[in-house]
Amino acid sequence: xxxxxxxRTFLKxxxxxxxxxxxxxxxxxxxxxxxxxxxxxxxQFKDVYLGFDHRPYKRATxxxxxxxxxxxxxxxxxxxxxxRHHTFFEMLGNxxxxxxxxxxxxxxxxxxxxxxxxxxxxxxxxxxxxxDQEAYDIWHKxxxxxxxxxxxxxxxxxxxxxxxxxxxxxxxxxxxxCSEIFYDHGPSVQGGPxxxxxxxxxxYMEIWNLVFMQFYRDEKGEMHKLPRPxxxxxxxxxxxxxxxxxVHSNYDIDLFKNLLAAAKxxxxxxxxxxxxxxxxxxxxxxxxxxxxxxCVADGVLPGNEGxxxxxxxxxxxxxxxGYKLGARGPFFYKxxxxxxxxxxxxxxxxxxxxxxxxxxxxxxxFLQTLSKGMDILDAAIAENKTGVLxxxxxxxxxxxxx
Ligand code: GLY
Numbered sequence: 001x002x003x004x005x006x007x008r009t010f011l012k013x014x015x016x017x018x019x020x021x022x023x024x025x026x027x028x029x030x031x032x033x034x035x036x037x038x039x040x041x042x043x044q045f046k047d048v049y050l051g052f053d054h055r056p057y058k059r060a061t062x063x064x065x066x067x068x069x070x071x072x073x074x075x076x077x078x079x080x081x082x083x084r085h086h087t088f089f090e091m092l093g094n095x096x097x098x099x100x101x102x103x104x105x106x107x108x109x110x111x112x113x114x115x116x117x118x119x120x121x122x123x124x125x126x127x128x129x130x131x132d133q134e135a136y137d138i139w140h141k142x143x144x145x146x147x148x149x150x151x152x153x154x155x156x157x158x159x160x161x162x163x164x165x166x167x168x169x170x171x172x173x174x175x176x177x178c179s180e181i182f183y184d185h186g187p188s189v190q191g192g193p194x195x196x197x198x199x200x201x202x203x204y205m206e207i208w209n210l211v212f213m214q215f216y217r218d219e220k221g222e223m224h225k226l227p228r229p230x231x232x233x234x235x236x237x238x239x240x241x242x243x244x245x246x247v248h249s250n251y252d253i254d255l256f257k258n259l260l261a262a263a264k265x266x267x268x269x270x271x272x273x274x275x276x277x278x279x280x281x282x283x284x285x286x287x288x289x290x291x292x293x294x295c296v297a298d299g300v301l302p303g304n305e306g307x308x309x310x311x312x313x314x315x316x317x318x319x320x321x322g323y324k325l326g327a328r329g330p331f332f333y334k335x336x337x338x339x340x341x342x343x344x345x346x347x348x349x350x351x352x353x354x355x356x357x358x359x360x361x362x363x364x365x366f367l368q369t370l371s372k373g374m375d376i377l378d379a380a381i382a383e384n385k386t387g388v389l390x391x392x393x394x395x396x397x398x399x400x401x402x
Contacts, residue, residue, distance in 0.1 A: 001117075001244045003255045007063050007237060007346060010092045013112050014061035019094055022060045024347070026298035027067050027088075028307065034170050036307055037067035041093030042169065042211075042232040048097050049174040049213055051227035058099035063237065063346065064091045065294055070310045080284035080321070083202060083242075083249035087314055088291035090237040098228030102179075105210050105231045106138045109181065113208075117244055121145075123184045125204060127194045129165040129177035130154040135212070139179070151195045167211045167232075174213050174226060181208040183243045202248060208235040251283050255342050259286040262338035269334070271326035281321035288318035289335040290343075292359055297349040302362045315362050316370075316402055323370055330367065333360035366402060373401025 001009065011021050025044035029035045035043065041064035047053035069076040069087040078085035094108065113119045126145060128135040130152045139145045153165040168175040182194055182204045191201020213230040215223040241253040250256060260277060263285045267275045275282055295311045302312040318332055333356045344350045380393045 001241075003237060003241050003253060003342075004346065006117075006241055006244060007090070007092065009116060010112070010235070011061055011063060013116055014059075014094045014108070017059070017094075017108055019059040019061040020057040022057075022062050024062055024064045024090075027065050027294050028298050028300060034172055036070040036310065038064065039066055039068050040064070040169060040232075041066075041091045041234055042095065042174065042213075045095055045097070045232075046169070046173060049226055049230050049232075050216060055097070058097050060095045060097075062091075062093055062095075064093060065298075065347065066091050067291055067295070069291060069314055070307070076314065076317070079287050080280040083251070084205070084236075084239060086238065086250065086287050086290075088287070088294055092235045092237050092240070093233050094231065095233070096231035098230055101229050101231060102135055102212055103138055103142070105212070105233065106135065106143065106179065109208060109210060109233065110143050113181070117240070119183065119243065123186075125149045125151065125182040125184060125193060127151045127153045127165055127180045127182070129179070132165075132177050132179070132212075135177075135179045151193060153195050167209060168217060172217055172219055174215070174230075174232070175217050175223075176212045176214040176232075178209050178211040180206050180210070183207050185248060189248060205239060205243070207240050207243060209233060251286070256286055258342055259289065259335070259338055262286075262335055263289070266331040266334040267322050267325050267327045270329035270331045273326040275325045279325065281324050284321040285318045285332065285335070288314050289332060290339055292318070292332075293336050293339045293350060293355050294347070296355045296358045297347075297352055301358060312362065312402075315359065316366055319363060319366055319370060320374075323374060328371070330360055330363040332363050333357075369401045373397050376401065 015021055025038060027038050029038050029043050032046065041062050045060065048055055067088050068074060075085040076087055079087055113124065114121050126139050126149065128139065128150060136150060139150055140147060165178050165180065166175065167178040180194065185203050185205060189203040191203030192198030193204050211232040213232050214226055216226055217223055238250040238253060242248060242250055245253050247253060251260060260282055263282050264275045264277055291314050292311060300307050300311050302308055302315060322331055336356045336359060340350045376393065377397055380389055
């Protein structure tokens with residue numbers, strides 16, 4: 001299944017279960033000062049969970065544009081160096097606003113994964129919040145997952161390892177215990193089951209998070225019950241695509257293979273050396289063009305504050321990696337068309353050709369200072385014997401050379 005087929009299958013499945021297909025909200029959250037960028041499918045429904053907003057539906061499903069490059073969920077520095085972190089990604093989700101709860105959420109997820117995506121049940125593991133016996137029993141007694149593939153995990157106040165099974169949108173907002181579904185890539189891949197000391201390996205990959213929304217966390221950290229228990233789920237489209245396409249890295253799925261090829265061609269169009277298709281720098285570029293194109297499409301312009309500054313940082317990080325690969329002229333803006341080709345059908349806002357113009361202008365502006373800054377950095381590294389760059393050099397590179 002190609003990425004576009006997976007997206008369509010997910011939405012149609014939930015539509016057949018009485019959910020309304022709702023368009024993705026913009027990457028800039030409307031009317032929510034607590035968020036820099038939309039970071040999850042449930043953001044556009046925050047007020048519905050809280051009981052302040054009422055919709056003509058009680059069940060919804062979306063493929064949501066998300067950016068995790070600032071604020072509570074910030075993956076920027078990992079991008080390019082891991083198989084699965086992205087600044088921009090799509091999150092598939094189904095939502096119940098005081099309608100169905102744990103039982104249906106779990107059964108729907110299992111049906112989709114095993115009967116429509118045809119994943120072998122024995123490859124799937126689940127985690128539940130340590131005290132959530134109800135979710136445990138649904139997985140074990142009703143779905144039939146053996147006890148040795150169900151892991152109980154506490155929230156991060158008590159857990160020994162990185163995992164936690166209590167999902168929060170941010171420091172404040174709707175939240176609740178969750179149950180995650182993992183796919184086991186098999187013993188040829190390193191890593192241990194969720195909750196084990198080796199859980200950070202790539203063998204067991206989280207594909208879906210089912211959140212049982214029950215609380216609102218306020219500024220003081222106090223929890224208040226939501227008007228009605230609700231459901232919010234999030235499945236990374238790129239991750240489920242790796243599983244369904246039988247690959248281990250998000251960069252090997254059809255969409256990213258095409259973006260990487262386009263990135264290589266664009267870099268080489270302004271370079272005298274070939275760009276290695278496997279280099280982390282090319283992955284950074286292929287990732288970052290999506291974040292930049294969608295930010296601009298949704299009205300963010302590069303600047304010096306807030307989300308405008310995050311956009312500028314993402315754009316400059318891509319350009320620095322292009323420079324590392326040998327690019328000496330503008331290349332990044334040329335990739336907007338490749339993003340459009342891959343995703344324009346699902347997201348018509350990409351059809352706006354101003355996007356290229358904004359990115360090209362930012363690119364030209366930065367190129368002037370980048371090569372000077374890189375010369376200063378290279379000279380400082382060459383001269384330096386201690387392994388620690390002097391603070392004044394670092395400050396100058398940041399402050400004057402961006
Ligand atoms: N809202 C669920 C998640 O982002 O995992």
